[in-house]
Structures are given as structure tokens and as C-alpha cells.
Amino acid sequence: MKRMRSARPLTFVAVTTAAAVVMVGIGSPALAKDRGPDTAPLREAVSADNIVKHLEALQAIADANGGNRAAGTSGYEASAQYIEDQLRAAGYDPVRQPFSYDQFGVNGANFEQVSPNQSVYVDGTDFITMSYSGSGDVTAAVTAVDINLTGDRASTSGCEAEDFAAYPAGTIALLQRGTCDFGTKVANAVAAGAAGAIVFNQGNDVPGDDRFGVLNGTLGTVQSTIPAVGTSFAIGEALAGIAGLTARVAVDATLTTIQSFNILADTGGRAKRTVVVGAHLDSVDVGPGINDNGTGSAAILETAIQLAETGEDARNLVRFAFWGGEEDGLVGSDYYVSQLNKRDLRNTEVNLNFDMVGSPNFARFVYDGDGSAFGDVGPEGSDVVEQVFLEYFASQGLATVPTAFDGRSDYFGFINAGIPAGGLFTGAEGIKTEEEAALFGGTAGEPYDPCYHQACDTTGNVDTTVLEQMADAIAHSTLVFGEYKHAITRLDPTEYGLMPFKADHSMK
């Protein structure tokens, strides 16, 4: 971003402090401490009203393009042009990073109990084809693989080769969610000679995560050689209890090569401490994707616009990234990380990810970077990102709850490459708990987003109160990491960037 003249400057507490240092520097090194930027001006400028204007534009684009903005469609192309036009108008020079991949599609699927009882399951209600399932029509005996229906239902079903010791080849594997990803379970089943796979939800309690309903999962980005469906815990448990069970699993799937791209827009500043602020721009193919993820991409767009308005570069290069192909398996962000050479990886200081930040029945989720709540620990520094968000929301008197680093959004490629990450989320198909309803309002027992991945995910499916709160936190975090001088592992989240909120008694 080229420097622009005559725009309102960013105010830095550090500047004030520096001035104080100049005046009284000799006696008190404490005052020299860089306490970070005052993020209030940027937070005020990044408003829900402006973001809603972007959402309305994305809605109009979906309406004019078959009702969606999915990867490889005219709806995505038009969304990209809108983002690029806004960025250029703000002084950025956005570039497209093209990539192609095989997109999975289902023409039809069947799942039935054949014997001893006849029972036909309903597609989309009782089961959903795993994405990247193979094609095939198999009727065979069902073999349960290391499932656990008792107690906490801790499950490593299908994760270890020994789970398939003496596995009868040609049968359909019955697998339970848990520990390893679905792709690993089904690949192990294929290696053991399974002809088909049924993966059922785990049936354990994880706050904010639906571990009982019908699984809507993926096997990754490589198509399996066998048909595989996901189903609910109740159906899995029932099947496991039937002696001599024979079932039918039939999937007619296609792979279509998709050409898509990410949009990258950089500020000025130090490339050796690049801050990647990302959100996916694509929607699912059944709806306009306004909450998922119009809200995230519009919020980082508005942050980019208002940051440019300040007319000053941040200390560090901030790269605003609009990912493509997220709904097909994090394709764009994974591709971006895969193209980073050693030096690029070293120069990528942190990734901030924002996916669904306006859920109607919201919870304020912060990714659990230190794994204190869910055990999935991110690379060193992810704990700092989490703390920066927690300190910020605490300074605003806003409660938050942790959400697992479970790899369901675009930070996954970064943490897998050892790059610290974090971000925000307001909930998808998960069910709000009583405790969360007490903290955030809304309705317990209902999904955070009742229109998740549906046609009704329109501009009417966004809560602008939480959108404003999340947008402020996005602006705050972008500036905090954009300004931090050292490696983020040295950042003190209890202080840096929080000065306006914490009266610093020593200054008086």
C-alpha cells in the first residue's frame, strides 16, 4: 500500500510514552515500555453499519447468480470483483492467487438396513454422504470397528491398524467418530479390505459441538475408493446392537475440476513479521453464505479499508486474505500455505482467522490456542493470540467461551505448518447450552446458526450486535499484531494494546 497523505493518523500510546521518555527518560526505564497502539479509533471506524453494506452487496450477488457464491461459480467471481473493487478504492493492490482442485459432488446415495430387518434411511436426514466418498453400490455384512458405546464413549475407532485385526474383507465397516479424522478411519478400513463405510457421530458431550446428530463430514481432498456415509450416534448405536446385520451403502459421486483463487492484499510494513488476516469468501452451493462467511470476509474487508484510511502503514506487513474453496475442504488456505517457502514460513508471524462472526443465536467463541479447554494445542504463540482476544473482550466486559482448534476452518493449514494462529467464531450447527444462553442471551437447545449451510443464510440471518463486537475485536487484534515489534511469543497480552482500558497508575 502506498502511503497516502492527509488522512487521520493512528494514535499510539507508545508515542505518548516515547514523548514521556524523552522528557523524563533518564531515571525510569519502565516508562520506555512499548505498550502498543490505541485501537479505539480503528475500532470505531470499523462499524457494523459499513459491514452490513458489504453483506447486502454479497446478497445481491448471490441473488443474481443462482442463489450462491460457491467456488468455481459466477457468484464467487462476482464476489471477488466486489472485494477487489473495494480494496482498490481504498488504495490496495489486490492480487489473485489461482489454484485448481477436484470438487466433490453427489448425484445420489442410498443407505439401508437389508437384514435381519428392512429399513431405508433418508438422505440428508438420517445420513449424509461423506465428501470425497468413493462411488459404489455395496450390500454386505457390517463389521463394527473398535467402537465404544459406554461411559464417556472415548473413541479411537479405526485409528489404529490393530483395530482391523482379522477384519472380514468385503464387509462394510461401522466406524465411530473420535481422535483421528474421518479420512484416516476410512483409509484404514480400505486397507483392511472394507467394501464400504458407515461413520457415526461419537455420542460424547463436548460443549458447543454436536456429537450426536447426523455427521456432515469429509474424508479430505482425495477421493476414497469405497462408498462412505455419515450418520447419527443413535443410528450407529442401533446398528452396532444388531446381530447378523447386512446393510446397503450406495453412492454415485463425481469429481469436477475447479479453477479458483485466493485474493491477497498487503499493507506496507515489515514483511519479516507478516500478519495474515484471513476469511473465506466462498459459500456453499445451496445458499448465499452471508453469515458463513460473508460476515468474516466483510469484516476483514472493512478493517482493511479503515486501516488504509488512517494513511499510515502498520509496523508489520498485514496481508488481508480472502480464501477460496474453503467449503470444499480449506482448499485455498491450504494451497496458500503449501506455496510458502522456508523464508516465507519464517516471515509469517501469525494467522488470524474469522469464519462466521454474526450468528443469530450466537456465542462469542475464541479459538482455544493453548488447548486449555479442548487439548488441541496450537503452535507456540497461539496461546498469545487467544489471550489477546480474551483480554480485549474482558476489557469490554464481554464474556467469551473457548472453541476447539479442531481444524474446521482456514487456520488449520497455518497451525499444521507451525505458524501460530487464532481467531473468532460465533457458532454454526452446534446447540447453545443453558450456560451459554445465560451468558449471551438467545435460545438454549437451539443451533447457534439455524441456517448454517442452507438457503436461508441470508442478510436476515445475521445478528448485528455481535457482528459489531466481533468486528471491533478483529480491528483490535489486527492492529495489535500489526504493530507489535518483536516475536509474538514475547507479547504481554495483559498489557499490550490495552492501555486505554487499563489505567496505568505509574503514568500519573
Ligand SMILES: [Zn+2]
Ligand atoms: Zn465457513
